[in-house]
Each structure stands twice: as C-alpha cells, then as structure tokens.
C-alpha cells in the first residue's frame with residue numbers, strides 16, 4: 001500500500017473523486033436517545049454522560065469529558081471480538097486500547113453484518129467484515145478531529161498528526177485532546193473519503209494485545225446472560241416435550257400452585273413454564289408438574305431407524321452440486337478403485353452457559369438482556385410476539401458463555417418474551433444442562449459414500465462423494481434449498497483446493513425429527529474429516545505418503561503449500577514417530593483461511609490418546625496474533641471432543657443424553673500439547689473462529705490409520721477391541 | 722436462618738437447608754461469579770472453597786455450610802495465591818468465553834494452597850474436574866505453573 005498516512009481534506013476529496021481513496025458507506029447513527037448502552041462489563045472504563053459528543057458514526061462517540069466510547073456490534077463469545085474490533089478502530093483513530101470504553105451495540109440497522117445481511121455473529125466473519133469498515137470509521141473521525149485542531153491553530157491539517165487521543169501541532173509543543181475538540185469536530189462536515197494508514201505505520205494491528213475482557217473474566221464480574229439481575233425479576237423454567245415434534249395435551253399443576261415462591265404455571269408454545277421467585281424453586285416445582293404429551297410421529301423412532309432412512313437415501317442419486325470432468329467414466333477406467341462409507345453422528349453445542357434470556361415487556365417497549373449471536377433475530381422475534389415496533393425493542397447483549405452457532409437460535413428468546421408479556425414483569429428463562437442437550441439444534445448426522453480412482457501411474461484421477469444429511473437451511477431459510485441443495489451440508493466437500501481432474505459431489509436431503517443447526521465450522525466440521533480421511537485411503541492405495549500426495553495435488557497453490565510445509569516441518573513429518581505412535585495430517589481451506597494440522601496419537605488399551613497437535617495457519621493479515629492462536633487452540637479441542645468423546649443419539653424420539661456424564665467433553669487430562677504457527681501474510685484477514693475445528697478429526701483419524709492400518713469410518717472413534 | 726461467612730463477611734439467609742449453595746450465592750446473595758454448568762458435580766463451573774477446600778456448590782446443601790467459611794471467585798483476589806493466579810491468568814491470556822474460569826481459578830487456588838509446588842500431574846488432576854468448552858486447558862495449566870514456579874528438574 002502506498003497511500004499517504006496524513007492528508008488534508010482537499011486532498012481527500014481529490015483522492016475520493018479520482019477513486020484513489022476509500023469511499024465511506026457509513027450509516028449515520030440512530031438518535032442518541034435510542035442508544036441504550038448496557039455496560040459490557042462492570043470493570044471496563046467509566047460510564048459516560050455528556051451532552052457534548054462527537055459522534056462520527058455508529059461505532060464511536062467522543063465526549064468533551066474525555067470519554068471515548070466504542071460500540072462493538074458483534075457478540076463476544078470467547079473469540080475475542082471485544083478486543084480485535086476495537087483494535088481496528090483504535091488503529092486509525094489514533095488512541096490506545098487503554099483509553100477507550102467498550103460497550104456492546106444495540107440492535108440497529110447500522111450494525112448489520114454486511115457479509116450476511118443481518119446483525120449477527122457467525123461464519124467467522126467478524127474481523128473480515130470489519131476490516132475496511134471499522135478502519136474507515138476510525139480514519140474518518142481522526143480526519144475530522146485533525147481538521148478541528150488545525151482550524152483552531154490556523155494551520156494546514158496535513159501538518160498535524162495524532163497520538164494517544166491528542167492532535168499534535170507540528171511545532172512539537174502544542175497538543176489538543178480529542179475531548180477539547182469534540183464539540184468543534186461535531187460541527188464539521190464529514191469527509192467523503194479517507195485514506196487508511198499503510199501497514200508499515202500500524203501500531204496495534206499485528207501486535208499481540210491483551211484481551212479487554214480478561215480482567216473481568218478472572219474476578220467473577222463479567223456479566224453473562226444468567227447473571228442478569230433486575231428488580232422484580234422472576235425465574236422461569238420450561239418443561240418441553242421430550243419427544244421431538246410432540247405437543248401438549250394438558251397438565252396438572254395442583255402439586256405446584258400455591259407452593260411458596262411459585263408465581264405462576266402457564267402453557268407457552270414450547271411447553272409448560274413454571275415461574276418462581278428464584279431458580280431453585282422453579283427447578284423443584286418443575287419436577288412436580290404432571291404433563292400429558294401427545295408425542296407425535298417421532299415416538300418410537302431411534303437412531304438405528306434414522307440411520308436406515310439415510311442408508312436408503314444413499315442408494316438414490318442426489319442432486320449434483322459439483323461436476324468437473326467426468327467422474328463416472330474416470331472411475332470406470334481407473335486401475336485402482338477405493339470405496340468407503342463415512343458416518344457422523346448428531347452433536348450438541350454444549351455451550352458451558354446453558355441457554356437463557358431475560359425479557360422485560362411493557363406496554364411502551366421491551367428490553368431484552370440476552371447472550372445472543374443474532375441481535376437482529378432476537379429483535380424480530382420479540383416484535384412478532386409483542387407487536388412492538390423495532391425502535392421499542394432494545395437488545396442488550398451480555399457476554400456469551402459460548403455460542404458455537406447455538407445462540408443464533410431464538411427459542412429461548414421467544415420463551416422469555418412470551419412469559420414476560422403474559423405476566424407483565426421481567427422474566428429470566430433459565431435452561432438446565434438437560435434442557436440444553438435435549439432441546440438443542442444439532443449438528444446434522446450424515447452418511448457419505450466416497451469413491452476414488454487412481455490411474456496406472458498412481459495418480460488420483462476420479463472422485464465421487466455423495467452426502468446424505470438433514471438440511472439446516474430447510475429449517476431456517478427454506479428458499480435457499482429450492483434447488484435441492486443445502487450448501488451448508490456440502491461445504492468442505494465441494495471446492496476442494498486439490499487438482500483432481502474428474503470430480504462429482506452430490507447431496508441428498510433426508511428428513512429427521514431432530515432440528516439441525518449451525519455448529520461451529522458447520523459443513524466443513526464433518527466434510528473435512530471425510531474428504532481428508534478418504535484422501536489418506538487413496539494415498540495408501542497408491543503407495544503414496546499423505547503429505548507427498550497433498551503436495552502433488554496442490555501444485556500451483558503457493559499459499560496452501562506454504563501452510564502444509566510449515567505444519568509438516570514443525571511436526572517432524574518424515575522422521576519416524578515414537579514407538580506405537582502414528583502421525584496424521586489434514587488440511588482445510590475455509591472461512592478465508594488455510595489451516596493444516598498434524599496430530600500424533602497412540603493407542604492404549606483400545607483408547608486413542610492424542611499427544612500433540614501441530615497447527616499451521618494462513619489467515620491473511622493478523623489483527624491480534626495471540627487471539628488467532630487462542631482460537632485455533634480452542635477450535636482444535638472443540639473438534640477433539642467430537643472426534644473422541646460422545647454423540648447425540650435418539651431412542652423413542654428422545655435424546656438419550658442429558659448431562660456431561662452421558663455427553664462428555666474433552667478434559668484437561670485428555671488434552672494434547674497444541675502448537676500454532678502463523679504464516680505471515682499481507683492478504684486481507686481470514687476467519688479463525690471456525691477453521692481450526694475442521695481438520696482435527698481427520699488429522700487424528702489419519703494418525704490412527706497410520707498406526708493401525710485401519711481407516712476410521714465413523715465418529716466418535718470407537719476402535720475394534 | 723442459616724449463617725455462614727462468604728468472602729470474610731458474615732451472611733445470613735432464610736432458605737431451606739437443602740437448597741444448593743450455588744443458588745444461594747447466585748440468587749440470594751447476588752454473587753453471580755460462581756457459575757451453573759451442570760448441577761451434578763460434572764463441570765466444576767460452580768467450585769468454591771469451603772473452609773479452604775474446593776467443593777461443587779451445585780451439590781452442597783446450604784445447611785451443611787452453616788458456621789463455615791465460604792470463599793467464592795469474588796473473594797479470591799483478597800488472598801495472595803488468588804491474586805497471583807488472576808495475574809497469571811491475564812499474563813497467559815487464558816479466558817475465552819470466560820464462563821468456566823471462575824471454576825478453573827478456584828480449583829487452581831485450592832491446589833496451590835495445599836501443594837504450593839505441584840507436579841504437572843497434580844496440576845492436571847486438580848484441573849481435570851473443570852470443563853472448558855472453549856479449550857483453554859493448556860493455558861490454564863501454564864498459568865498455574867507460572868504461579869507455582871516448580872523447581873527446575875535436576876539432571
């Protein structure tokens with residue numbers, strides 16, 4: 001980038017007119033009165049109350065009292081947006097992270113995620129979407145503040161610069177605080193275009209920054225949804241039909257009504273709610289309800305029957321999603337053919353904070369206090385139930401005790417809003433762990449048939465993959481599957497980076513009584529396992545080393561090769577593994593990033609032990625390096641739970657698991673050493689919240705394959721005794 | 722009425738003795754730093770210290786703590802080990818979503834109180850009772866060692 005760092009307003013306009021500058025497409029802020037800004041957490045800075053503010057855009061307010069407020073419009077669910085997004089704005093504005101107050105933004109069209117078209121946090125998009133927008137927002141404010149200072153001094157703006165929330169006079173002596181310039185800046189017109197700092201001038205981007213939420217997350221002060229405390233609040237627990245798709249016939253609350261602390265028992269669309277003075281009373285009373293359910297068509301269904309349904313679909317042709325060359329002819333002509341069936345079970349998100357929402361519905365408006373990934377959806381659901389206009393539905397986002405896609409749903413919001421509306425008081429709906437695991441939306445179970453063919457020289461010439469799985473989009477956006485294809489079900493199966501000349505991928509939807517949803521890394525979380533494991537089967541059939549085969553298939557893709565080679569080198573690929581151990585490698589190109597992982601495993605008494613995972617990533621320009629490392633570490637362990645531990649299974653239309661004793665998560669003693677290596681890049685940022693999840697199952701299973709000669713065809717890994 | 726001490730302060734609550742300490746802390750005393758994750762002694766999000774020992778507050782009836790000393794995450798920083806752990810947690814940038822971290826810190830503090838220089842096996846064993854869905858285990862472990870500074874092994 002050759003753009004100048006400092007530039008005066010006339011020059012901007014010139015640049016803007018000639019297309020050399022970055023045009024601003026910022027929406028101006030909603031009226032300030034509508035901005036109810038909840039404290040992101042008690043300890044981050046001081047509250048602001050000043051009438052004289054410079055509000056250049058929806059993300060930033062600079063007060064004449066010295067307060068600088070950043071509004072973070074994405075949900076902090078552990079992935080570090082509360083730090084990474086302010087870094088982008090602060091970089092261009094010219095302030096330190098220690099000089100700002102950060103709050104979560106309300107629901108407002110100004111905060112729509114332009115990569116998704118809705119105000120939500122998902123798809124590993126937060127930094128990618130903000131990359132230009134927030135830097136432009138910061139640069140715009142800086143430009144105007146410099147103009148205000150230059151006007152006061154009677155000098156040319158281009159001679160001034162900013163540093164730590166001050167504009168510096170070229171004499172090296174005089175300086176003006178942003179606070180002192182706020183009122184003057186507010187009176188100036190906003191420039192039409194600004195120029196961003198060149199990378200060489202960055203002071204924050206690329207330098208590890210401690211997370212702004214860490215202090216409150218080590219002393220108990222961080223406020224999650226379950227920690228919301230309002231006066232007059234009552235707690236509700238809901239009994240939902242244990243069988244998917246069932247409905248309420250009737251209930252008997254005699255044993256409960258009149259118990260001390262029980263406020264109300266009432267039916268709502270999801271079941272029967274017990275509303276009580278506190279959580280324990282609600283939980284105890286809930287157990288005493290007698291409910292008559294009409295179980296519906298799923299009664300009697302079990303996992304084996306659902307699998308049989310998918311197996312039948314697998315014998316039928318699916319809709320062709322990707323078709324390159326002529327896979328069928330190439331398969332028929334291949335000198336070596338490999339065929340395999342890969343199977344993944346349902347998985348739950350199991351966010352450590354169970355679902356919850358606090359709603360306060362009144363005649364003149366509603367306040368929602370909710371750990372949500374989808375402020376727009378929460379507002380919409382509330383409007384539907386209450387009939388209130390958007391402006392009167394204020395969404396206060398708390399910290400999220402995990403999200404992983406589960407908090408894109410509105411089931412818990414609807415419950416709280418309906419109950420608060422019915423009872424005319426603030427209601428906190430609290431889900432137990434059992435509620436959470438039994439009434440989730442699940443990662444779709446899938447059945448996959450793969451066929452591959454090698455030619456006489458051992459080259460991979462043919463690839464066919466048929467995916468059979470329930471559709472997420474059929475539930476949440478039916479119009480998107482009109483052509484019979486759910487793109488989320490084939491992500492990671494199509495558009496592989498490998499040069500395979502003849503390739504066909506098909507998708508076939510299968511109905512399921514379980515609602516399926518977005519689960520961290522979505523389609524790539526399972527399809528990467530399948531494709532990368534099958535690639536190793538083909539490598540073995542052709543007598544090729546798995547790394548060497550991938551290198552061959554990635555010729556002409558230097559970014560992929562660099563990540564592959566870095567991971568292989570750091571993992572000691574090629575040197576023999578210790579006795580009884582195997583190494584496996586897997587790659588994904590997803591969410592704008594390339595991730596390669598090498599796992600080293602051993603088998604002890606039929607149990608897979610993962611000793612070490614080496615991960616290399618090219619995620620473009622890195623904003624907060626330690627944040628990237630943490631996301632990849634976390635993604636690997638999240639994926640390991642699905643690789644090694646449990647699954648969601650069904651009996652009689654109901655989830656069989658209920659808590660962490662039957663749906664275990666990876667524990668500290670099962671955690672491998674994890675190393676993350678970042679490939680330097682000047683490309684725009686890629687996502688990192690999800691792609692770390694995608695390759696780990698394949699890396700581990702390929703390591704098991706290397707150690708035992710037995711490919712793993714279903715998850716979680718269950719070795720034959 | 723049940724009387725006990727929380728973070729050094731005398732507290733009294735009027736609840737049935739079988740109510741778990743977790744809900745008394747959260748709903749009656751306004752101390753929301755102690756978390757609910759499972760309710761059945763599986764996840765460790767609710768760990769507090771009872772007379773210096775780690776207990777799962779979700780399965781500890783409040784009646785059983787009468788007259789005893791409870792320390793929750795809100796009181797952890799008052800002690801030398803607790804404050805040092807909180808610093809180490811920030812130095813290692815441990816928390817992601819943060820929901821499990823009260824339990825991680827309380828488990829770690831109890832370990833270091835009983836074993837100021839634990840082996841790595843002791844650290845892992847103590848932390849094994851606290852689940853983290855975000856996958857912060859290796860950083861938790863590093864942070865505990867940072868405080869314990871075990872003597873370097875002699876060859």
Ligand code: FES
Pocket residue numbers: 756757758759760761762763764765766767768777778779780
């Ligand atoms: S809530 Fe007590 S151990 Fe999980």
Ligand code: FES
Pocket residue numbers: 078352401402816817818819820821822852853854855856857
């Ligand atoms: S930091 Fe999220 S559960 Fe541990």
